[in-house]
Amino acid sequence: xxxxxxxxxxxxxxxxxxxxxxxxxxxxxxxxxxxxxxxxxxxxxxxxxxxxxxxxxxxxxxxxxxxxxxxxxxxxxxxxxxxxxxxxxxxxxxxxxxxxxxxxxxxxxxxxxxxxxxxxxxxxxxxxxxxxxxxxxxxxxxxxxxxxxxxxxxxxxxxxxxxxxxxxxxxxxxxxxxxxxxxxxxxxxxxxxxxxxxxxxxxxxxxxxxxxxxxxxxxxxxxxxxxxxxxxxxxxxxxxxxxxxxxxxxxxxxx
Numbered sequence: 001x002x003x004x005x006x007x008x009x010x011x012x013x014x015x016x017x018x019x020x021x022x023x024x025x026x027x028x029x030x031x032x033x034x035x036x037x038x039x040x041x042x043x044x045x046x047x048x049x050x051x052x053x054x055x056x057x058x059x060x061x062x063x064x065x066x067x068x069x070x071x072x073x074x075x076x077x078x079x080x081x082x083x084x085x086x087x088x089x090x091x092x093x094x095x096x097x098x099x100x101x102x103x104x105x106x107x108x109x110x111x112x113x114x115x116x117x118x119x120x121x122x123x124x125x126x127x128x129x130x131x132x133x134x135x136x137x138x139x140x141x142x143x144x145x146x147x148x149x150x151x152x153x154x155x156x157x158x159x160x161x162x163x164x165x166x167x168x169x170x171x172x173x174x175x176x177x178x179x180x181x182x183x184x185x186x187x188x189x190x191x192x193x194x195x196x197x198x199x200x201x202x203x204x205x206x207x208x209x210x211x212x213x214x215x216x217x218x219x220x221x222x223x224x225x226x227x228x229x230x231x232x233x234x235x236x237x238x239x240x241x242x243x244x245x246x247x248x249x250x251x252x253x254x255x
Contacts (some may be wrong), residue, residue, distance in 0.1 A: 002240050003032040003247040004094070004221050005172050006125065006152050006200035009056065010035060013204070016215065022053070023070035025218035029240065031055045032247070033218065036092040036125050036152075039066035040074055047085040057251070059089040059125055062109050064096040064210040075116060082120055088251050091125025092152055092228045095135050107138065114142040117149075123250055124149035126169070132160040139167055148250055151201055154188070161188045165196045171251050174200045175208035175216065178227045189231045189251040197232075199224050 004025075012018050025033075033053070035046050037060040050058035060081045062069055093113045095106050101124035117124045126149060128135045139145070144210055148168030153176070154161065161171055171192065177185045189197065201208075201224065208223045229239035247253075 001032065001090065002028075002030040002221055002225060003198070003244040004203075004218060005032055005034050005150055005198045005247050006036060006199050007033050007203045007218060008035065008205075009033060009049055009053070009203075009218075010042055011038070011204060013121055013215070015200070016204070021217050021219065024066075025221070028219040028222050030218055030221050032057065032244070034089070034125075034247075034251070035057060036089075036252055037061045037143055038063040038092070040069050040077065040180045042248070043077075043081050043085075047081065050086055057253075058086055060087045061091040061093045061113055061125070062107070063080070063092055063127060064094060064101060064106045065099050067101050067109035070105075070112055075201045078116055079092050079112070079120070082116070082122060087122065088253070089123045089125050089149065090114075090120075091149070092127045093124060094127035095129075095131040095138075095141075096127060097130040107134075110135075110138055111142055114138065114144055117147050118143055121147060123147050123252065126151050128156070132156045136160065136163050136211060139164075139169075144211070150198060150247075150250060152200065153206070155185060156183060156188070158188050158191055161192065161196075162254075165192070170196045170198050170246050172198045173198045173228055174202045174224055175206040175212070177222070177231075178208040178223055179212065180209065188229055194232075194242055195246055195249075198250070199228060199243050
C-alpha cells in the first residue's frame with residue numbers, strides 16, 4: 001500500500017481520464033491520496049472527491065498564490081470545512097518568493113492558517129519555495145511543533161531539513177528526486193532518519209524522469225518510491241512500508 005501525500009486530483013485538465021488514471025494507480029499499489037487545498041473556491045470539489053473516492057483524504061487551505069483571500073470570513077469557512085468536511089490537515093500553506101503576492105500578505109495568511117491548525121490540533125502541509133529560513137521562523141513562532149506536518153516537495157538543504165525534523169515535520173519527495181541532476185535531495189535523503197520520509201507525486205505537476213514535462217499521473221508515485229528506495233538502500237516493499245507508516249503517523253490516521 002503506497003500513500004501519495006500530495007496530489008491535486010481536483011486540478012487535472014478537462015478531458016484527462018482521471019478514473020482510468022486512478023485505476024492504474026491502484027493497480028500499481030497506490031491506495032491513499034491526500035488532496036490539498038489551493039484556493040477557497042476549490043474546497044467544495046476536494047470535499048466531494050474525499051466523499052466519493054476510496055482512499056482519498058482532504059486537506060483545506062490557501063496556497064501562497066491565494067493568500068490575498070485570507071480574512072475573517074475565510075478563516076471561519078476554513079474552520080468549518082476542517083471540522084465538518086473530514087479535513088485531516090491544513091494545507092497547502094506557506095511562502096513562495098516567486099508568486100505575485102506581497103510577502104506581507106503571504107505571511108498574514110500563513111500565520112492565520114497555522115493558528116487554525118494549532119487550535120484544531122491538525123497537522124499542516126507546507127509549501128516553501130526559496131524562503132526556508134522565514135518559513136521555519138514562522139513555524140517556530142506559531143508553535144507548529146505542537147501539530148507537525150509535511151514539508152511538501154522538499155528541495156532544501158540538510159540544515160533546513162534538520163530544523164524541520166526537529167519541529168516535528170516529515171519531508172516529502174516527489175518527481176524532482178528522480179531527475180538526473182538531483183543532488184541536494186539525494187544528500188538529504190541519505191542523512192534523514194527513516195521516520196522522516198514520505199513520498200508524493202504533486203500530480204498533475206512535476207512528473208518524474210523520464211516523463212518530465214508530461215502531465216503527471218497518480219501511478220507515477222512508483223518511480224519516485226523506487227528512487228527513494230535506491231538512495232536509502234531499501235527494497236521497494238520496505239520503502240512502501242516505511243513511507244506509508246510515516247504518512248499515517250504524521251496525519252494521525254488510525255487505520
